[in-house]
Amino acid sequence: MLNHFVQTSEPLSRRLLSKSAFSLSLASLAFFSINTAQSAPSSIEKITIYQGLASVTRALPTSGGGEQTLVFSCLSPFIDQNSLSVQASSGVNIGEISTETLSGEQAAQCQYQADAAVQTKQNSLAEITAELEAARLAKAYLQNLTKVTQISTDGTPSSNARDIEAQAAAVNKRILAIQQRQALAQDELNQLMAGSATSTGTTVTQVSVRTASRTPAAVKLHYQVRGASWEPTYQARLNTNTEQLNITASAIIAQQTGENWSNVPLTLSTVNPNQNTSSRLPRVKRLGLYDESRGKIARSAAPVMEAMPVVVSGEADYAGADQPNRAPLPSFTVSSQNKNGIIEYRLPQRVSIPSDGRRVRTVLDEQSGASKLWLRSTPSIETAAYWYASAPFITPAWVDGSLQLYRDDNYVGQSRYSYQTLKEQGIGFGIDPNILVKEIKDDDKQGDKGVFNRTQTLTTTQAYQFTNQHNKARQLQVLGSEPVSRDDDLKVTVTHTPPVTERNWNDNQGMVAWEFTLPSKQSAVIQSTSQVSYPADKILTGN
Structure with a gap:
């Protein structure tokens, strides 16, 4: 043994x-x-993100062996079911499309499937x-x-x-x-x-598509889902020595749709789907006459309002540019396309955006060039001068967003990118402590009202001194104002010393501007005197 x-x-x-x-x-x-044995997850062919929602295109292959039911599993619970549509190549017959909501263990299995x-x-x-x-x-x-x-x-x-x-x-x-x-x-x-935890909670959406084909093909599912958005953000960098300005436009993307988007092609659109899609009709007055003999009012039929149009947008499938066989480095340059006022930014690289609200940032565009610099002061509001720069290369294609400001490699604060405002007024880059602004006179004198005097007057004088402590001359722009009369009995006379360069500055009635070069280590004084006369029996009002 x-x-x-x-x-x-x-x-x-x-x-x-x-x-x-x-x-x-x-x-x-x-x-x-x-x-x-698990259902194979569908591949994402394209995602277009708008404000507040995204349009998603997914694909699943058919075996080509006759009738087959394709199951698009683990989809977001926030899908707009009215937006569902299915497309396939010729030779594929599409039958019924069913949608169901899964919960519990089935939803838990989907949570990390795409990661x-x-x-x-x-x-x-x-x-x-x-x-x-x-x-x-x-x-x-x-x-x-x-x-x-x-x-x-x-x-x-x-x-x-x-x-x-x-x-x-x-x-x-x-x-x-x-x-x-x-x-x-x-x-x-x-x-x-x-x-990488998603925000699906305990439910997911599953879409089943009945198909029939004799050869292998791909079936695409299109839908819209809420919970995704992007916002533009800008960085402006000014070099006051070289007078060069650089502006970088970026996009901050985040989504909590319940789907983890891993390595997907992405397009950003400036259109806002939440806005009105059609103009409103004018109001029409319906007039009638009261008939005393019958004791009633003849009424016309209420106008029939037109139904709101349904807008369906068809977009071409994403097709990445052919890459050369020996590319030294991938290019991350975003391509843009203007479709009659709607700007689309197409990212060349595939990106991953989990459904946890994290913010993903990518550069959309960058512009730079020579800029005109000046210092602007509004002494009646604040005794200070601010750096300003023109930006002739800014474009209306960039939508409004936050604007981070850097002057000589120092962060000076933030503003708002608004094409119209920046085009007209320039970009402010913070206070310049080397321009001293001092108020030297601010007097109001009320004229005497006598027994025989039928008018009274109000005289106001303001004067300010500007001193340039820079080692070089600086261009200075001073903004002021003068009273505007809205009554024929109210007379206004204004004297500016020196004379103003522009009245009604930027089409703003009553605003005036002085523009001049202030030499290094020198000072200049600006003075305005306004006289307002009006009937003695009236009271002067206004701001």
């Missing part, structure tokens, strides 16, 4: 290895079968688990073999038994090492899943 166990234990290492490999193969095969990093880590963890199970099986086998060997030798020490115990000890060490790798892989997976 002892000889039998000794003989069978001689090829023990080889047999254990074979057993472990067999167990590992079974575990790996089971894992592979589970994954392939490639999570899937990779899950595969790695499954392999480690299979390896651990195989090692535990080998340990159990060795334990049983050791017990049988000890019983067979009637307590007599045996080199074969000691050899088995040594192998068992080695298996124990291997199990410990595998458990440590498993714990580390599980922690990494937990971190990934925490970082």
Whole structure:
């Protein structure tokens, strides 16, 4: 009996290895079968993001073996079901389209399906688990073999038994090492899943499409989903020595649609789908006459309002530019297209945007060139002067957004990018402490009203001094105002010293502007005197 166990234990290492490999193969095969049994996620061919919603195009292949039902699984619960449409190439017949909402375990399985990093880590963890199970099986086998060997030798020490115990000890060490790798892989997976968690809650949408075809083809599903948006943001950098201005336009993208968008082609559109799609009709007065004899009013029929039009936009499929075989570096230059006032920005690279609200930023455009610099002061409001720069290269294609301002590589604050305003008034870059502004006179004098005096007057005088402490001359623009009469009995006379350069500045009635060069280390004074006369029996009003 002892000889039998000794003989069978001689090829023990080889047999254990074979057993472990067999167990590992079974575990790996089971894992592979589970994954392939799941519905294959559809590929995203195009996403266009608007303000507050996104238009998504997905695709699934047909086998071409006749009738087949395609299942677009793990879609957002916020899909606008009225926007669903299906397209396919010729030769594919499309039948009914059904939509259902899934919850519970089915929704949980979808949560990380589109996250490639999570899937990779899950595969790695499954392999480690299979390896651990195989090692535990080998340990159990060795334990049983050791017990049988000890019983067979009637307590007599045996080199074969000691050899088995040594192998068992080695298996124990291997199990410990595998458990440590498993714990580390599980922690990494937990971190990934925490970082890519979606906002789907407990529901997802599933769309089933009945098809029939004789050859393999692709079926595309189009839909709109809320929870996605993008906003423009700008950075303006001014060099006051070279008088160069650079403006960078970027887009900040975020989405909480419930779908994790991984490595997808993206287009940003400036159109706002929430705005009115048609103009309003004018009001028509319906007149009638009261008939006293009948005691009632003749009424006309209420006008029939036209139905709001349904706007359907068809967009070409995304087609990335052909890349050369030996490109030194990928280009991230965004292409733009103006479609009669609607600007589309198409990103050349594929991007990943999880559905957790994180903000993804990408550069859309960049413009730079020579700028005209000046210092502007409105001393009646604030005794200070501000840097300003013209931007002749700005474009109305850029939509309004926040504007970060840098002067000589220093962040000076933020403003608002508005094409019309910046084109007319320039871009402000903060206070210049080297231009000193001082108020030297601000007097109001009320004229006396006598018994025989039928008018009264109000005289106002304002004067300000500007001092240039720069080492070079600076162009200065001073904005002021003068009273505007809205009554024929109210007379206004204004004297400016020196004379103003422009009245009704930028088409603003009553605003005036002085523009002049202020030499280095010198001062200049501007004075305005206004006289208002009006009947003594009236009260002067206005701001």
